[in-house]
Amino acid sequence: MIKKDIIEKIEGEADVVFTQKNGLIKDVNLTFPYMRGVESILEGRDYRDALVIAPRVCGICSHSHLIAAVHTIEDGMRREKIKFTLSDKARHIRDFAIACELIQNHIKWFYLTILPQIYKVNHLEVPNDLIKKASKATYAITKAMAIFTGQWPHASYVVPGGVSCDPSYVEIMQAKALVDEVLELVRASLFDDTKEIRAIGDLHRALEMLQRADLLSTSHGSEHFLALADTFFSKSGEYKGATRFDVDIKKVKESQREDSKAKEALYGNDFVEVGPLARALINQDAIIMRLQKEHSGNIWSRIFARVYEGYVLLLKAKEALESIDVSEPSCVLEHNKKDISFAGIGIVEAARGSLIHEVVVKDNHIHTYNIITPSQWNLSRGSADKKGVARASVVGARSKEEAYLILRSFDLCSVCTTQ
Amino acid sequence: MAEARDESIKKLFDAKSAKVDTNKGEEYFSDLYESCKVRIGELKDMPIAGRGVDLRKALEDDGFERRDFLKWASATTAMLMLPASFTPLVAEAAEVMNRIPVVWIELSDCAGNSEALLRSDGPKIDEIVLDIISLEFHETLQAAAGHQAEKQLEEALELFKGKYILFVEGAIPLGIDGNFGTIGAKAETFKDHLLRLADGAAAVIAVGACATYGGIPAAAPNPTDAVGVMDLVKGKPIINIPACPANPANMVGVVLHYALTGSVPELDSLLRPKFAFGYRIHDNCERRAHFDAGEYVEEWGDEGAKNNFCLYKMGCKGPMTFNNCSIIRYNEAVNWPIGVGRGCIGCSEPDFWDKYAYERPMANAHIKAPTGGVEKTVDEFGLGLLTAAGIGIGIHAAASAIAGKKNSDEKDV
Numbered sequence: 001m002i003k004k005d006i007i008e009k010i011e012g013e014a015d016v017v018f019t020q021k022n023g024l025i026k027d028v029n030l031t032f033p034y035m036r037g038v039e040s041i042l043e044g045r046d047y048r049d050a051l052v053i054a055p056r057v058c059g060i061c062s063h064s065h066l067i068a069a070v071h072t073i074e075d076g077m078r079r080e081k082i083k084f085t086l087s088d089k090a091r092h093i094r095d096f097a098i099a100c101e102l103i104q105n106h107i108k109w110f111y112l113t114i115l116p117q118i119y120k121v122n123h124l125e126v127p128n129d130l131i132k133k134a135s136k137a138t139y140a141i142t143k144a145m146a147i148f149t150g151q152w153p154h155a156s157y158v159v160p161g162g163v164s165c166d167p168s169y170v171e172i173m174q175a176k177a178l179v180d181e182v183l184e185l186v187r188a189s190l191f192d193d194t195k196e197i198r199a200i201g202d203l204h205r206a207l208e209m210l211q212r213a214d215l216l217s218t219s220h221g222s223e224h225f226l227a228l229a230d231t232f233f234s235k236s237g238e239y240k241g242a243t244r245f246d247v248d249i250k251k252v253k254e255s256q257r258e259d260s261k262a263k264e265a266l267y268g269n270d271f272v273e274v275g276p277l278a279r280a281l282i283n284q285d286a287i288i289m290r291l292q293k294e295h296s297g298n299i300w301s302r303i304f305a306r307v308y309e310g311y312v313l314l315l316k317a318k319e320a321l322e323s324i325d326v327s328e329p330s331c332v333l334e335h336n337k338k339d340i341s342f343a344g345i346g347i348v349e350a351a352r353g354s355l356i357h358e359v360v361v362k363d364n365h366i367h368t369y370n371i372i373t374p375s376q377w378n379l380s381r382g383s384a385d386k387k388g389v390a391r392a393s394v395v396g397a398r399s400k401e402e403a404y405l406i407l408r409s410f411d412l413c414s415v416c417t418t419q
Numbered sequence: 420m421a422e423a424r425d426e427s428i429k430k431l432f433d434a435k436s437a438k439v440d441t442n443k444g445e446e447y448f449s450d451l452y453e454s455c456k457v458r459i460g461e462l463k464d465m466p467i468a469g470r471g472v473d474l475r476k477a478l479e480d481d482g483f484e485r486r487d488f489l490k491w492a493s494a495t496t497a498m499l500m501l502p503a504s505f506t507p508l509v510a511e512a513a514e515v516m517n518r519i520p521v522v523w524i525e526l527s528d529c530a531g532n533s534e535a536l537l538r539s540d541g542p543k544i545d546e547i548v549l550d551i552i553s554l555e556f557h558e559t560l561q562a563a564a565g566h567q568a569e570k571q572l573e574e575a576l577e578l579f580k581g582k583y584i585l586f587v588e589g590a591i592p593l594g595i596d597g598n599f600g601t602i603g604a605k606a607e608t609f610k611d612h613l614l615r616l617a618d619g620a621a622a623v624i625a626v627g628a629c630a631t632y633g634g635i636p637a638a639a640p641n642p643t644d645a646v647g648v649m650d651l652v653k654g655k656p657i658i659n660i661p662a663c664p665a666n667p668a669n670m671v672g673v674v675l676h677y678a679l680t681g682s683v684p685e686l687d688s689l690l691r692p693k694f695a696f697g698y699r700i701h702d703n704c705e706r707r708a709h710f711d712a713g714e715y716v717e718e719w720g721d722e723g724a725k726n727n728f729c730l731y732k733m734g735c736k737g738p739m740t741f742n743n744c745s746i747i748r749y750n751e752a753v754n755w756p757i758g759v760g761r762g763c764i765g766c767s768e769p770d771f772w773d774k775y776a777y778e779r780p781m782a783n784a785h786i787k788a789p790t791g792g793v794e795k796t797v798d799e800f801g802l803g804l805l806t807a808a809g810i811g812i813g814i815h816a817a818a819s820a821i822a823g824k825k826n827s828d829e830k831d832v
């Protein structure tokens with residue numbers, strides 16, 4: 001029997017149609033009945049307007065879009081030999097803000113998206129203090145970020161060649177105290193890191209419930225992973241059959257689906273998984289490699305990898321703060337107001353995976369702008385023989401709630417996907 | 420620090436320089452006081468709406484003392500432009516806010532306002548006060564999803580018919596018969612969904628740039644033919660809380676005002692509450708002294724930037740943008756865009772994506788000032804601003820025809 005269903009809580013809305021046979025999920029079709037047309041809104045404008053408009057693609061990962069937008073401009077300038085120097089200070093400040101946005105996304109996703117669904121699969125009542133637990137950490141980390149970015153969401157402190165803020169040590173100390181606050185919360189309810197990293201508290205409870213629901217014995221994973229950006233916390237790469245390869249941006253392909261307002265993204269001719277699990281495997285992170293082996297790509301390694309990345313990023317965020325030398329310049333851009341033409345590409349690792357912005361600028365005006373968002377990779381539909389990543393992973397799920405849990409483990413963001 | 424901030428907010432809003440009429444005379448305020456008392460009494464007798472939470476308990480759970488709460492009430496009273504004698508009433512109103520059912524819907528948007536409101540922003544007690552409102556329906560926040568959520572919404576609509584406040588986040592795309600945005604298993608268009616929910620609402624609050632004026636989706640060439648709430652909903656009190664994202668403190672202010680008085684706050688011609696949008700960013704900007712002294716940032720990273728000079732020449736739109744972010748700030752008041760050396764982009768004004776585009780100084784932005792013509796130099800511009808009542812008024816006058824509502828009428832809801 002085919003029944004139309006809707007999935008929400010994936011930050012926006014998607015239509016979900018499950019096909020079931022003998023009680024098992026046989027297939028799923030996700031469509032997005034929604035679009036804004038941000039790419040076409042960008043066309044024709046001053047290229048610097050992208051720094052304000054592109055973040056508004058998504059209120060959930062707005063900072064990643066901001067960084068991708070500035071990378072496209074800086075990449076274009078590099079190609080055109082327009083001189084600018086990104087100071088270490090500017091780089092550390094940007095990295096710190098990137099880390100903060102990912103941390104808040106990961107924590108929020110765990111408490112508001114995945115944990116409630118795990119309770120549901122176990123037919124248990126969802127505790128009503130989860131929002132509070134999440135918000136304590138997310139308030140603190142976005143506050144730390146706003147010290148440098150002015151506000152979150154929709155910050156606009158980044159300019160080509162640097163950042164516009166010029167923090168003092170007092171502000172850096174303030175941010176550090178906030179990061180420590182979050183680290184303390186994470187150590188109290190997610191990880192014990194005194195000897196080796198171990199899931200405790202809410203994270204351990206998630207594992208127990210997955211065990212109880214018998215979700216660890218079957219695989220809901222993919223075997224082909226991708227991370228396109230080299231960042232301060234992860235390397236780029238393709239991971240297939242337990243081997244890492246270098247990436248080639250030319251292999252990225254995009255196609256329009258007929259039945260939905262979303263576009264599909266492929267690497268070569270393959271559907272690939274992007275996100276924290278992909279990054280950890282490509283970086284050969286010992287803990288995640290071991291988990292992946294033990295649990296052969298089931299839902300737990302994806303969940304653990306994402307929460308764990310949040311923890312790692314807290315340490316990286318502190319490092320970035322400690323590395324800021326306030327005497328360095330915030331922004332060095334020698335040209336400033338000349339008319340320029342360029343083509344540029346900006347790639348970042350956002351919370352849910354690789355995000356690409358691509359621009360062609362003619363005499364200061366945007367000729368074309370193209371955006372490929374993380375959920376486009378994981379959500380690509382594919383065909384009956386060659387299914388997209390999320391689609392393939394729900395096949396065999398024993399109930400709709402179980403299928404929702406698997407879909408949500410990818411944290412599909414429809415806001416980004418439909419732009 | 421929070422204490423000092425609350426005090427300074429109070430001072431700023433009490434200041435005589437405020438362009439909004441805050442002194443309506445003793446008689447007016449004593450009448451208002453009495454009617455508020457009656458209103459709160461009525462609310463107290465009502466049961467807590469479906470999902471409301473007890474404020475005292477919520478505050479206690481989070482370690483706030485009564486003293487902190489009263490300090491917050493005193494600052495909020497000032498923010499709402501009421502005399503200090505209203506403080507106990509404002510505190511009581513906050514406690515009975517859980518009687519007011521709220522339905523929150525997301526249309527064509529980026530979810531940024533929900534993010535700002537519910538997880539990342541606002542001074543602490545504001546957040547808790549917001550937590551206690553009886554949020555009957557919110558897609559992202561509630562535990563239910565899919566069909567279950569739809570059922571929950573329908574039940575809330577029926578149960579609280581004529582009583583709930585409808586918060587709308589996001590624009591409404593009208594192109595291809597509204598099919599750029601549909602909701603639910605029956606694929607109801609955003610337009611039909613909004614009109615149906617607005618029909619049973621006591622008041623409609625448009626939150627963020629998209630819901631108020633169409634925002635990003637409506638920016639040229641407006642690919643989906645997107646419009647704001649006030650372009651569609653007729654015959655209901657509408658309150659606009661623009662900005663991208665809207666400031667949670669202002670959302671609290673509006674709900675609180677409604678709890679307190681049973682009416683919508685005084686609005687400007689664009690249906691924005693005057694307590695929040697009665698001033699320009701420029702009026703209370705921390706860099707204002709540098710504007711007056713003619714000290715500007717001329718290029719990113721220059722000496723002016725290092726010394727926190729005025730950002731006007733870098734395209735700051737503070738002089739023509741009505742909003743209180745220079746005072747309220749963002750993310751628990753830790754900072755705001757001008758605080759990090761990036762000018763205001765004018766996000767609480769209509770069509771700002773097209774008219775105010777960001778790095779163009781206002782002098783080149785082709786915006787008509789009330790003094791006539793496009794301002795050519797900073798000196799001329801400064802003069803115009805200081806002598807005229809403010810450049811924004813021209814824009815307001817033009818827009819009031821669309822808004823269809825005059826400045827000071829307070830509608831009973």
